[in-house]
Amino acid sequence: MSRWRWRKAARKAKQLQLGENKGGVELVIPNNFRCPISLDLMKDPVTMSSGITYDRQSIERWIEDGNVTCPLTHQVLRSLEPIPNHTLRRMIQEWCVQNRSHGIERIPTPRVPVSPDQVSDILSKIATATKRKDQVGCQNFVGKIKALAKESDRNKKCIAANGAARVLSLAFEEFSSSKATSFEKNNVAVLAEILSCLALMFPLGVDARDNLGSVSSMTAIVWFLKGGDFTSRREAVLVLRELVSMDHRKAEMLPEIAGAMEGLFAVVKEPVSATATKAALVVIYYMVASSNSSSSPANMKSIARFVDMGLVPLLLELMVDADRSTCEKVLGILDGICSSDRGREEAYNHALSIPVLVRKIHRSSDLAIDFSVSILWKLCKNEKREDGGVVVEALQRSAFQKLLLLLQVGCGERTKEKATELLKLLNSHRSRAECIDSMDFKNLKRTFDSK
Structure with missing residues (x-):
């Protein structure tokens, strides 16, 4: 279909949409009130240097896409600054008032x-x-x-x-x-x-x-994170997320600032908002990833401090009913924490660890699956109990079948290697395990249920 025919058809469709009004009278928007780009009634008419008037939102989107010509005349625009067409805007407002009985609302003055x-x-x-x-x-x-x-x-x-x-x-x-x-x-x-x-x-x-990212600025941000009102705490954690996401070195500074780790933990434990919680999880992830990538005692101490605060059970319980985005962030943090002996010990002692991880191997995002397999691999690989402990529990939660299915469907190379090694570990204990439904959490006691 040619361009002019498409426009003609679109105009006709718009007229038909607006045509069914009270009394069956067809109400047609005057052509000079329509934006040549969107074909909608203009709310904020502006005139370009080519002399053609458009709705501001439409022409600005056109320019933001990199265009420097007039959409209608194809002339190169001498200026990209739109000029408000107050006369036309008042005419449109008057037309709206006149047709109020047809359900047309007056457009506000922009x-x-x-x-x-x-x-x-x-x-x-x-x-x-x-x-x-x-x-x-x-x-x-x-x-x-x-x-x-x-x-x-x-x-x-x-x-x-x-x-x-x-x-x-x-x-x-x-x-x-x-x-x-x-x-x-x-x-x-x-x-x-x-x-x-x-x-x-x-x-x-x-x-x-x-x-x-200076010490004084970060200290001030952390002050608001820990001691500000709800709004200030939310804004502080959003700014921290922006800083550590773009420069991971900023995450290494945070453990040295008094109250930073406690403030982040509090935002997750006592949510200010869903956005703030996710932002705090991102910051914690980079802190844990930073600690995990370095063998210095100071960095590894950060993981231990988070574990001592009770971060592992908090994350496991948060993940049960969390959305996909939150799950990915939580699993990323747990993967980093479980690289340490202290983190794995905490995960071994929580009833939700294996059921939740096995559950996430199936019907989750690729990133969540990668993290789940990695955590499960770290827990099973480092299991020291003679009775098999988490290895047997993983088998009981159908981990063997789900890992086989994962390899058949396909996954990343690193996840494939860990899944293959996991299958070997699980296979050595298969005679001792009986499968149960990994989706059944009703008999598992969460820490907040025991209070």
């Missing part, structure tokens, strides 16, 4: 998007207030930036594109380093406002991550 010049001006004032150590002034200007960012995605993109994260992170570092240990009342207020605004600026650039 807010004027923030301009790069406005953003630069406010950021300049934030930088000046920071140099003067003017907490109140800085907090007010950061509040303006945050309010503009919350108005629309377009504003947020404009603010981020003009270096907001770098300026905000510099301000955060400055106010955190001045009283990094005591946190004066004024500093807490401005730091909380900056942290809240930074949480809207992801992904952060290299400069912003470096500023927030």
